[in-house]
Amino acid sequence: MSQLLPRMMLGAVLALLGATPALAAKDLVIGVDSNMPHLDPANTNDTLSQSVERTMYQGLFGFDKEMKLVPALAEKVDSDETATEFVFHLRHGVVFHDGTPFDADAVKISLERVMNPENHLSRRSLVSMISHVDVLDPYTVKIALSQPFGAFVNNMAHPGTFIISPKALAQYGKDIATHPVGTGPFKFVSFAADTVKTTKNEAYWKPGLPKVDSITFKAVPESGSRFAMLQTGEAQFIAPLPSELVKAAQAIPTLQVVISPSIVARYVALNTMKRPFDDLRVREALNYAVDKTAFVKIVFSGYAAPLDAPIPPQLGFYSKQGVWPYDPAKAKALLAEAGYPDGFSVELWGATSTLAKRSMEFLQQQFAAVGVKATVLPLEAGVRTAKLFNVQKPEDATMQMDYSGWSSSTGDADWGLRPLLYSKSFPPNLFNTAYYHSAAADDAIAAGLASADPAKRAAAYAQAQKVIWKDAPWVFLSVDELIAGESKKLSGVYYMPDQGLLTEEAALD
Template structure:
């Protein structure tokens, strides 16, 4: 620090001295460590939460969610809806530019929504707009969305990251390669994507004054838990997710770091392919639920930072309907297996994404199932091949998956999106994610009824029926609801994690 200047120093010398003495602007560069690779940058064509979260750097939709998971306007300023919830007139924000300098307007919304709805493109988030019949441009700042049936929940679907608005110019320029680029209206501009990292820089023409506060953001894919923790403790990353549960206290004791705990809508389950033996037998599926000690699973795998699933959806989801937790009863499990013709158990395999926590979870399942003679081979799969292995089968008969340990975060906050993509017959791959190949006519009727009405009482009745039927038919081993754990440098403020695991970078700052 320059404490004093000698009075005889000439003006030019004084200026030079001050230039050396005062600190230059220090770039605010944030590094975030995540557990899985980022598979692409087209939010309309992504399945996994890590990739979708990363696209929030660049993209926005007409609506979004606040910290309490309530729908708020983003690129929309407001909307009007008819009493029957079939016509939405959305008033758009003005003077917003895409990163390529082209204007955001009603035509851009129509182009994006028509693209997402196009069945020939088979975009993975197409079902978000299943209720939409047509999109009309009223004027530059107004768009009209007409639905096929009453849809009070449409704003929730438009708030999903998968319904983000991409620059029409970029869609035309990059075509099918748009997933390797990112041109939106968001707070950051795409710089580069490599196998293990994504780089973004500040959008200097962002429509919100004074934001973003960071200069650069790098997301680094670091599957190994120890490596992510080491990055955080060494200052190479300022935020890591997930934080391994066993490291929560270690991070909390570090004077430069803090542990962040966020209630979530993320469920963990093991899907059972109900079209393949022995999982086509209800008694077998019930037995597997009885043989897993859910409290021990949470204690050993998540160090206590979770709760047992007591419904097919998390308590934070609209129209959640509590069931009874499947009790731990190995004797009952053995009885059911014997009745189903498997007194000595059977052999199978379980797939899961390759990371430390998933490996620990499936090893726990392997040990528990061995107690009733079920011999389970663990098959880790890399995220990059999951699309083909899990969701690439053109027919149910082609599907190779037998069991899959995974998670689901229904990022609309509504029961329909929590259930339909995973449990409807219309959601068999490659359309969506029903890798249990579960099919129940009562569930189909109730899902259709719940989606096609604006009456809250009818929706509640519909989703109550779905959840009870699914619970009783056990297409999954129902396991846990997460408490999200992350590690953060104390000088990082304003980075918000949502209940579906996604990160909001807009107000993040390094102090």
């Protein structure tokens, strides 16, 4: 019996050891503030969805955490002096998640899909300057442009030009939006509007990456609930961290707060094709009606700055115009002059997040002080996308005012202005929901697009910003500071200036 007991104890110990995994799974959960409508990078209109797509997809080039260009699926690029021809030398030995080899044919198929107007993809303008794509050999692609475009490589780093598996495109067609197949560090597992799950790509081409086993994105629009996920450990990273909770987060020893500058502009788009916003005096009045300093203090707890140009200061070719002053008396006088002495009633659309609701409620109070009665209508992401961007003709648009934000994910002024304020960018082509049309602004934006000379581009974009600022198609509000909260056990997740997330190097201790 003395020999039997040790043997029984040894067997029990071995059984326990066998039932215990050698290493605990490293599963990263990221809490975000809104839903993800779909996962087709060529048809995605929001930075959050692009962040999710970035875990699974890659482009020829990409951006680092400071939005500096870095090679990705292309090792290098050569261009001619006129910036009309670009030769990309592709990386060898890369495979898509479905086992399809990455090569020049895959690049050609992906880009031509976005270029094809019959596909009605929202990111087509990123490649609208391409004349043709030629495969020179399995790992060399030549892209010829119809006109000079100095920021072309920036466009090839935008998520809208991510390269998709040609086999998956053939298999899924339009359903690629819910069956993403790329070359990124994580592979697709499941999709719902409020949750996207990915798992580690064991065949990823970068040695030593990824370092976590999975990433799950969970949409939690209510700020307090999102912060609670971080407190309890349900999430290891949340973005944005509500500004009013920064001090609370800083007081928790297991958490850290990350604050960084951004290129995220906040504004209210005014439908300039509908009364009363077809009258410049009304648009001016609404700009005078809003105290931008108070907006920053109350809505963002000071973690922002008043917007003083149509694009943020950190964006290339920014040209300062000066903040619209707060002058409610002048706002009332302009409204009376325009024929609205008693103001008017209007709907103010926006997202469902706590921040969006707080912003709209502040604006509602400011507008009410000059007689404009705004009804706040928060819209779920899919509904808002359909109402704003699926409109086929300007006269069918029902939007009057929409509170929104934009970041130029190419890091260039072109993408800060052309998608939003160019007359050829009306929905469904792009995102000019103000339906703003100015020949002078169009000419300046086109001149900036057509030149590869930085001095000429700077002059063109300065003129565009001057015209747009004077025409006031938006109520110009603020530029964010980005605030995220993370567990001190987490490293390698970066909040980019355009509000995107980089997760490739994520690690959990």
